[in-house]
Amino acid sequence: MSQARLMDGTALAARIVEETAKRAAVLTGRTGTAPCLATVLVGEDPASVTYVKMKQNRCRRAGITSRHVALPAATTTGDLVATLRELSADPGVHGILLQHPMGDHIDERAAFEAIAPEKDVDGVTFASFATMSFGLPGFVSCTPGGIMRLLDEYGVDPAGKRAVVVGRSAILGKPAGMLLLARDATVTYCHSRTRDLSAAVREADIVVAAVGRPRLIRGQDLKPGAVVVDAGYNAGNVGDVDFDSAVERASLITPVPGGVGPMTIATLLEQTVDAAERQLAA
Structure with missing residues (x-):
């Protein structure tokens, strides 16, 4: 199997920020x-x-x-x-x-x-989690929202696929799973008390690593051809996935840095302009 393609969050984030800047300029000029x-x-x-x-x-x-x-x-x-x-x-x-x-x-x-809630552009409140979970207008948690944009950019449709989210934090793991569920993925959450994590990950078509433990997910843990999103960031620019071994087995993978991180900030800026548009229109 050939090496995985990299999911370039830096390039996509730059395009999102460019479009956000245009919207901000229009709003500033109008109001x-x-x-x-x-x-x-x-x-x-x-x-x-x-x-x-x-x-x-x-x-x-x-x-x-x-x-x-x-x-x-x-x-x-x-x-x-x-x-x-x-x-x-x-x-x-x-x-x-x-x-x-x-x-x-x-x-x-x-x-x-x-x-x-109308100013929660980082998507951290109860209200934001609820609106996101029910598919109602509101703000998504920025990192999970950025992950979904990356999947879309690279033509990954979660519908019908098995997705494993490793991590259950309120602002990353849990909302990432909810967004994947809303797109018709079958979602499994794994965490520090999961028995035989490798077996669970090996079943996944999509893996989101968001647990904050360096190189926890290894290439041999992955299903061949899996899409791997590394949302971890640890000392030494190391993610939660062992990149060198995972890149040999995955079909798509995010680098660390340059994958999920830039998308988080781009989503934050985009949602700030969304919020300003709504408030200034009121």
């Missing part, structure tokens, strides 16, 4: 108001600081205004909730991104739920 994304960061985790700066740079390229709120590491849940509610009530802010992780002392779910 006199540019779309605005507020980013909120608690503490100074180096990876989070870098990630937020990257998002701010991408916002500028897409004609989106960014407003950054930096809070000290000692910020309480109550103070964070108050900040998010204030941003939710601000008509000059159209989308809100709360960067995580935010410290073990903070109730993450309480913080997410302080974001108004």
